[in-house]
Amino acid sequence: xxxxxQTPRYLIKTRGQQVTLSCSPISGHRSVSWYQQxxxxxxxxxxxxxxxxxxxxxxxxxxxxxxxxxxxxxxMNVSTLELGDSALYLCASSLxxxxxxxxxxxxxxxxx
Amino acid sequence: SQQGEEDPQxxxxxxxxxxxxxxxxxxxxxxxxxxxxxxxxxxxxLILIRSNEREKHSGRLRVTLDTSKKxxxxxxxxxxxxxxxxxxxxxxxxxxxxSFGAGTTVTVRA
Numbered sequence: 001x002x003x004x005x006q007t008p009r010y011l012i013k014t015r016g017q018q019v020t021l022s023c024s025p026i027s028g029h030r031s032v033s034w035y036q037q038x039x040x041x042x043x044x045x046x047x048x049x050x051x052x053x054x055x056x057x058x059x060x061x062x063x064x065x066x067x068x069x070x071x072x073x074x075x076m077n078v079s080t081l082e083l084g085d086s087a088l089y090l091c092a093s094s095l096x097x098x099x100x101x102x103x104x105x106x107x108x109x110x111x112x
Numbered sequence: 113s114q115q116g117e118e119d120p121q122x123x124x125x126x127x128x129x130x131x132x133x134x135x136x137x138x139x140x141x142x143x144x145x146x147x148x149x150x151x152x153x154x155x156x157x158l159i160l161i162r163s164n165e166r167e168k169h170s171g172r173l174r175v176t177l178d179t180s181k182k183x184x185x186x187x188x189x190x191x192x193x194x195x196x197x198x199x200x201x202x203x204x205x206x207x208x209x210x211s212f213g214a215g216t217t218v219t220v221r222a
Contacts, residue, residue, distance in 0.1 A: 097204070
């Protein structure tokens with residue numbers, strides 16, 4: 001079974017720009033979660049999607065948004081990038097959120 | 113604030129020794145999970161323990177859960193250099209949200 005894939009792996013953007021990150025879950029997994037990881041804040045939950053519905057959202061501003069498609073693939077978008085958005089963005093998929101999570105390798109976003 | 117908090121923040125041990133780290137959480141949970149992360153990479157699931165379980169084993173890993181104290185421990189026996197990583201606990205106290213602790217960084221010296 002192919003693992004969770006995330007694209008792109010690395011990204012450099014300028015303040016004020018927007019970015020879209022993509023996540024392809026393991027086949028059959030309907031739950032996709034996104035996390036932001038920084039040295040200062042650790043792993044922070046962004047949101048979780050299940051069957052195209054957002055079921056929960058973390059404490060992030062509205063600049064952070066996401067969606068899930070009918071094939072369970074998910075995207076997250078960050079608009080009006082700030083320097084503090086520089087982080088490793090991780091996507092995880094599972095059969096159900098509270099089950100074992102399978103993480104992708106992450107997208108390293110650098111905002112300059 | 114994060115639901116789970118790991119202790120200690122960092123741990124350095126000699127190859128072959130055991131490593132123990134703890135996780136404390138604040139509210140009732142259905143299950144608790146432990147993950148490992150090698151430097152700057154995705155997390156790898158290690159073990160899941162349900163709230164009605166007290167102990168679970170997987171290879172060289174042993175996890176205990178004490179719901180009365182709201183705490184869990186992860187023991188890695190006979191450590192190897194490949195065990196050098198950060199270890200996180202995750203809890204599901206809130207619906208459809210997994211909360212991760214700050215992690216314990218383990219360094220295994222050859």
